[in-house]
Amino acid sequence: MEEQNKKILLVEDDPNFGTVLKDYLMMNDYDVVHAKNGMEGFEKFKKDDYDLCILDVMMPYKDGFTLAKEIREKNTDVPIIFLTAKAMKEDVLKGYKVGADDYLNKPFDSEVLLMKIKAIMQRKATDSVADSKQFEFKIGRFDLNSKLRFLKFDGGEPTKLSPKENELLRLLALHENDLMPRELALTKIWRDDNYFTSRSMDVYIAKLRKYLKPDPKVEILNIHGEGFRLVINKDS
Amino acid sequence: MEEQNKKILLVEDDPNFGTVLKDYLMMNDYDVVHAKNGMEGFEKFKKDDYDLCILDVMMPYKDGFTLAKEIREKNTDVPIIFLTAKAMKEDVLKGYKVGADDYLNKPFDSEVLLMKIKAIMQRKATDSVADSKQFEFKIGRFDLNSKLRFLKFDGGEPTKLSPKENELLRLLALHENDLMPRELALTKIWRDDNYFTSRSMDVYIAKLRKYLKPDPKVEILNIHGEGFRLVINKDS
DNA sequence: ATTATGTTTAACCTTACATTAACAATCGGA
DNA sequence: TCCGATTGTTAATGTAAGGTTAAACATAAT
Missing domain, CATH: 3.40.50.2300 (Response regulator)
Structure with a gap:
């Protein structure tokens, strides 16, 4: 690909x-x-x-x-x-x-x-791997390792992520609590912005929500017509 | 000096x-x-x-x-x-x-x-300093001597490795617990990157997995489309 | 030449991924 | 409040990548 x-x-x-x-x-x-x-x-x-x-x-x-x-x-x-x-x-x-x-x-x-x-x-x-990009994120009780493409809950067994799942979650994490515009993900990850890639992305959002379900404090919210927002609720 | x-x-x-x-x-x-x-x-x-x-x-x-x-x-x-x-x-x-x-x-x-x-x-x-002169590795209960091309399990009888087996395992060991990109092995060991060398490499991965079977804590994981990862599980 | 050893190629099967379709739910402006 | 557009979700499909084994091939050793 x-x-x-x-x-x-x-x-x-x-x-x-x-x-x-x-x-x-x-x-x-x-x-x-x-x-x-x-x-x-x-x-x-x-x-x-x-x-x-x-x-x-x-x-x-x-x-x-x-x-x-x-x-x-x-x-x-x-x-x-x-x-x-x-x-x-x-x-x-x-x-x-x-x-x-x-x-x-x-x-x-x-x-x-x-x-x-x-x-x-x-x-x-x-x-080749000189890039010191950011590959590790803490998302509520999850740990995302974006280089090795896995997600850990409470330090337990890692769940493997597919390339698209991984990239998308990484983008969301980079914009934590902030808007991650639809267009950004589409152009960065799908390198194209049309009806179908857009629907494909929605499918991946659904998958990520499923992965993130174990921690109720973590959610991916939709901002109608704008994009998504990865929020981590700090309240007790 | x-x-x-x-x-x-x-x-x-x-x-x-x-x-x-x-x-x-x-x-x-x-x-x-x-x-x-x-x-x-x-x-x-x-x-x-x-x-x-x-x-x-x-x-x-x-x-x-x-x-x-x-x-x-x-x-x-x-x-x-x-x-x-x-x-x-x-x-x-x-x-x-x-x-x-x-x-x-x-x-x-x-x-x-x-x-x-x-x-x-x-x-x-x-x-890169990563592949500097380093020829001996401890891989779980195995010892790899990459200069003499053999692998010992629990200090027992050494198993001889072929040149390709040896180089591949060495590369994996150099990247222990981390990603060893497909491309790296292909360019370094096979000096070419095409469908067939890639399949050849997969065959060698299978061989290595067989060698490493005696220690269940040692495994070679695949990261789809990226490469392989030699993990040594520390848990008891 | 024959055998042993190492490597590639082929074949077949399984798994992983991404896309598309289909349908339900929701939003937001007219 | 109604309707089209957007989003949520699940399942089906097609393709690519990887796992594995065996046969073919190549080369060195005997």
Whole structure:
């Protein structure tokens, strides 16, 4: 279902070659953003998070090395691959000095590029879970572990939650005692907002209410036409 | 503290070239062990821990790829650089499939090699500390020795583990009680992530569960669509 | 070559999930 | 108060993921 594709920033000034390469990468399940020069490349880089940058070395206005240096200033970790027409030693060294992860001389075989990309992504696979998002919530007498997707009542046996149940409860918990707009859940979790996803969400609300029944102080209230509210009653 | 030099295993059958390269690397503060063929290379590899392997592809008796595969069975993490005379695409692809970190065509510039080595070492240095050198684990009533690939129950007779069984259990143990993402195991151990490797992994999970059956407190739980979790129940 | 060992592929079955449908209950404005 | 829109709830369905076993395949050891 929602296996997120890896995002690649491709900076290449030759429009023909750039387009072909972009299409080829997209055919291989990468999300590709194509910038036509160094300036544009840096703008695009600042606007989004990428898993990999592929930079042409020789470009007008701003060459690949300069761009790489700017990218490195903002992010020390993104892998960078350089593309270059000439196989000049100085260039290669300069590239590595800037923190390149790999180097390819044009013309190169596209399959080789694919393999290099794969190899680099694999290396990076390790430190993927750096996100220090919030994964644990206390909801009345419940404990929600949103990373392991389970809900515990009074520290007893954990109940497993499905991905959607988990995400929805997490969103509600993030807005505890406050309005969690329908639209928010639909766009964040269902990535679409229509009649059916909306009904689907209602089904999940029903499921969550069932899970939360053991603690009468915890309830999910509806705000007609607006959304839902996870309330935890403090009164005795 | 004393800064320990990085250790490199160089496997190269051409004695002249090999010696020159070795000296050059040593001049640049690496400890180099030079093996003259694949057989010898593997022997030396088993006897010591290396930070990097540089393998010639074409060698008598045992070529670089075969050697790399054997090395990978013992250690999934050491970076490997291949040296090859011909720039054949098939070779390059084969190399990456075995888990190469980089590739160099002879004749190459020694400075370029140095840069590549530096870049690779740097990458490894920044890699997550989670999978640092840790080879012995206590898993409930089991002892896993991941270096020697065996599993002991209650200190009894050790059961031998195959390389894949071993790596998988080790990864699970490293993430004890926590999520071990599917993707992580697939990229780290199988070096590829597709339907079949994924099914293969499931088969290994089944095997591990069988091994771990003797201790009912130890289980491998699945988190649908995410991965697995090795839990060790502490309750009495 | 034959055997032992390790790994992948195939097959079949079970479970987990998400969506959709159907119908009841409720809300809120005309 | 009535009616359409929204929400509550349960069940049915279809699909994807995972569990398990055995056969096929590959490779190393003998």
